[in-house]
Amino acid sequence: MSQVPAQEHPAREDDEQLALAVGSELRKKKRAASQAAKKDISKGAAPLKASPAPSASVSRQSQAFRQAWRKTAGELSEEEQRTAVLQALEVFRQLPPASSYAQHRIRVLEKALALLDKAGSERSSGPAAFLAAALPLCRRLHSSALAAASAAAPGAASTAAHAAPEEVPVVIAGGGPTGLTTALLLAKYGVRSVVLEKRQTLTDHPQAHFINMRCMEVFRSLGDPDIASQVVAHMPPLEQWRRFVYCTGMTGEVLGMVDHFKGQTSPYQPAISPEPVAHLAQHRLLPLLVDAALKEPAIDLRMGHSLRSFSQSPTGISAVVDVASGGAGSSGGIYRLSGQYLAAADGARGGLRQQLGVGMGGPGAIQHLINIHFVSPELGRVLRAGGREGMLYFVFNSQAIAVVVAHNISEGEFVAQVPYFPPLQSGADFTPQRCAEIVRQVAKRSDLELEVRTVRPWTMAGRVAHTYQQGRAFLVGDAAHAFPPSGAFGMNTGVCDAHNLAWKLAAVLQGRAGPGLLDTYTAERKPVGTANCMLSVANFNEALRVPQIMGLDYKAANLLSDVLAAPVLSWLPPDARKTVLETTMNVGKAAASPIRRLRRSELAEVFEHGETLRLQFPKEDLGYVYSQGAMCHGPGDAAAVAEYQRPKKRDAPYTPTTLVGARLPHAPIRVRQAGRLLAEVGSQAVASTVDLPAAAGTGLVLLLSESSQQGGWEAAAAAAEAATGVPVLPVIVAQSAAAISSGGNAAGERTTVVQDAEGAWLRLRAIPQEGALLVRPDGHIAWRHGGQGDLANELQRAVHTVMCK
Numbered sequence: 001m002s003q004v005p006a007q008e009h010p011a012r013e014d015d016e017q018l019a020l021a022v023g024s025e026l027r028k029k030k031r032a033a034s035q036a037a038k039k040d041i042s043k044g045a046a047p048l049k050a051s052p053a054p055s056a057s058v059s060r061q062s063q064a065f066r067q068a069w070r071k072t073a074g075e076l077s078e079e080e081q082r083t084a085v086l087q088a089l090e091v092f093r094q095l096p097p098a099s100s101y102a103q104h105r106i107r108v109l110e111k112a113l114a115l116l117d118k119a120g121s122e123r124s125s126g127p128a129a130f131l132a133a134a135l136p137l138c139r140r141l142h143s144s145a146l147a148a149a150s151a152a153a154p155g156a157a158s159t160a161a162h163a164a165p166e167e168v169p170v171v172i173a174g175g176g177p178t179g180l181t182t183a184l185l186l187a188k189y190g191v192r193s194v195v196l197e198k199r200q201t202l203t204d205h206p207q208a209h210f211i212n213m214r215c216m217e218v219f220r221s222l223g224d225p226d227i228a229s230q231v232v233a234h235m236p237p238l239e240q241w242r243r244f245v246y247c248t249g250m251t252g253e254v255l256g257m258v259d260h261f262k263g264q265t266s267p268y269q270p271a272i273s274p275e276p277v278a279h280l281a282q283h284r285l286l287p288l289l290v291d292a293a294l295k296e297p298a299i300d301l302r303m304g305h306s307l308r309s310f311s312q313s314p315t316g317i318s319a320v321v322d323v324a325s326g327g328a329g330s331s332g333g334i335y336r337l338s339g340q341y342l343a344a345a346d347g348a349r350g351g352l353r354q355q356l357g358v359g360m361g362g363p364g365a366i367q368h369l370i371n372i373h374f375v376s377p378e379l380g381r382v383l384r385a386g387g388r389e390g391m392l393y394f395v396f397n398s399q400a401i402a403v404v405v406a407h408n409i410s411e412g413e414f415v416a417q418v419p420y421f422p423p424l425q426s427g428a429d430f431t432p433q434r435c436a437e438i439v440r441q442v443a444k445r446s447d448l449e450l451e452v453r454t455v456r457p458w459t460m461a462g463r464v465a466h467t468y469q470q471g472r473a474f475l476v477g478d479a480a481h482a483f484p485p486s487g488a489f490g491m492n493t494g495v496c497d498a499h500n501l502a503w504k505l506a507a508v509l510q511g512r513a514g515p516g517l518l519d520t521y522t523a524e525r526k527p528v529g530t531a532n533c534m535l536s537v538a539n540f541n542e543a544l545r546v547p548q549i550m551g552l553d554y555k556a557a558n559l560l561s562d563v564l565a566a567p568v569l570s571w572l573p574p575d576a577r578k579t580v581l582e583t584t585m586n587v588g589k590a591a592a593s594p595i596r597r598l599r600r601s602e603l604a605e606v607f608e609h610g611e612t613l614r615l616q617f618p619k620e621d622l623g624y625v626y627s628q629g630a631m632c633h634g635p636g637d638a639a640a641v642a643e644y645q646r647p648k649k650r651d652a653p654y655t656p657t658t659l660v661g662a663r664l665p666h667a668p669i670r671v672r673q674a675g676r677l678l679a680e681v682g683s684q685a686v687a688s689t690v691d692l693p694a695a696a697g698t699g700l701v702l703l704l705s706e707s708s709q710q711g712g713w714e715a716a717a718a719a720a721e722a723a724t725g726v727p728v729l730p731v732i733v734a735q736s737a738a739a740i741s742s743g744g745n746a747a748g749e750r751t752t753v754v755q756d757a758e759g760a761w762l763r764l765r766a767i768p769q770e771g772a773l774l775v776r777p778d779g780h781i782a783w784r785h786g787g788q789g790d791l792a793n794e795l796q797r798a799v800h801t802v803m804c805k
């Protein structure tokens, strides 16, 4: 079996293209600027120097290969490149010849070798150009090989648990969206991590698909090209997913269609975020994150490695890792890893939360569902031809009830979610044949051509962990919370957990913050998890309005199922109870099917008043405010936050705010002076205020306006930095280019100056012109000040408080 089939083909094309690109670059070498090459090399070399010490737990060959490769990428001497490529070839040649993955890598490496030989003979005419061309390929090969070597590390198996444990600052258990986001953010802050993923291959089962603006803002700051723009490039056009369709069958009668982008021609809302909401299936998003992680030398992603158990002491954590047998000829085994912190991103069923002894609260299991992942280009064509493209189809007919997610209508890729009732029914009842039958009933097309890809039972639940932290271990994503998918908060919340945790871990590891900063993770994120859990459950109930009007009540069905499964009826053979259940369900569906006039008018009213399930939640996605945690509240701040958070109407709009604890609102900006903050990022990437903290590493941004206090604030920032060791980076948001250069207010060289491109910041800032906002690396406002008093002292005190020093 190949190691990463789900990403094998795209990666193959990439590598081929890369190899070709190197060839063409080599031909162009005389024209390439040696300066550019030097820049590339220095960019590549710096993070690689921070790469982990060679693992005691990996095979000798892969260890040698990693060492050699790092050296290669860092120094790029021709001889070392050759040696590294040869060593990589040796690693892959040890994999079973049947592995198409290995064979592909061998071909790419052989190509690289040929290119190196060719370049060697031409070296005298332009080594810099060659290096510039070869570096991306080297990086790619390094990454691919790392992943393969990780999967192959079970040669490691024999080194086993008694060997000296490998050291890494952060161990991340789980390579799902939240684990990978945590790793990418840590890497951005310069912190190494090992990501353990128990699967040997990427899942091809779609789950999440709707990505909200805040999650996209986090993705905007990661990867090169950034993940957000890759999501936009890969997602279907809005016309295919702007509606929810309520119908008696996907090709049957339409009961109602709800457009969730009324008045919008694109998924962007430029007044509130630089990023759109997006629709991309999780199994298509994951390869983008994996690819970014593989390119990142500070991330060691190990597929087929599962965290079995761990322990912790006041100074660190120690983990026992299981290596799966089977893939890449591995015979399996175990090894030990030690580190400073553990991020448990192992999903709802990973088990680390239980190991930590952390319980959960909330409504618990709500509904049992079977996910049928199927592909039918024919269905996609029919839906498009009929002008009924939608993201979700709520289907009610006499034979089937389902919610269908259209992941990609052009390609005909869907998931049908069908309720089932354990223990009388089980996943085994849903054979591929039965599932194909259900899909045809849902589509109302008895001869529909389709392929059932995967069938997965799952339980929709609402639960939140009592705490997100146990000593040096932190729960992230579904490990910390489970929501019904109604409202699409699961992954989106998990990514924001990662965003909150990563800078705190990095700041503590770098000595910029006290360990108390980590205790603010639960205080900040758990209220968000709880609010999103409650909202998702409320959304689920909202989503039931249509079926209830049609006489279908899942609560009654669950009750019936419970009654039939109860011990009092145990004298009835299981098959008989199951028959009663299924017959009663069918009677219910049949009764719902003739849609009487009364029901129609009730339905019309519900659709008209928008009382069905919503899709966009900007008030909740962008508008949550941390009321306690890593912040410094001034007088009146807490009351203002409480007022802002007072429950509002269900569909009240998001109101941007600069209250302490809130996300820094988006305002379009134009960079006028890079200053210290943007000198390295480059002004190109910065177009919104939300980009400013994202560029600051684990430093804090001090947001100012051009004013008489400007110089005072710049001096205060320098003094606070000197006293606390935390970079405090002043940024002036000026109203006009003229104002920036005028009079005695010229900004210091190290200050970043941006222009309020559309005047939005002036409306949003809600502090006096002389005032300042202190913004954390995750874009949340930590402190606000009106600009009067002892600026230096007060800023220093605020930095101390925020960083828990």
Ligand SMILES: Cc1cc2nc3c(=O)[nH]c(=O)nc-3n(C[C@H](O)[C@H](O)[C@H](O)COP(=O)(O)OP(=O)(O)OC[C@H]3O[C@@H](n4cnc5c(N)ncnc54)[C@H](O)[C@@H]3O)c2cc1C
Pocket: 173, 174, 175, 176, 177, 178, 179, 196, 197, 198, 199, 207, 208, 209, 210, 211, 282, 305, 306, 307, 308, 345, 346, 347, 348, 349, 350, 351, 371, 458, 476, 477, 478, 479, 485, 488, 489, 490, 491, 492, 493, 494
């Ligand atoms: C039908 C459906 C639709 C959904 N739609 C949306 C949506 O539109 N938007 C949204 O935001 N969310 C949605 N969600 C929720 C979303 O899928 C999850 O919230 C998301 O997958 C959570 O990501 P995660 O990384 O925390 O966990 P997972 O995705 O579960 O990843 C955890 C990973 O950890 C690995 N693992 C487990 N144990 C170990 C171990 N011991 N060692 C190493 N690795 C381990 C697993 O193999 C897995 O890869 C939906 C969910 C469902 C079921």
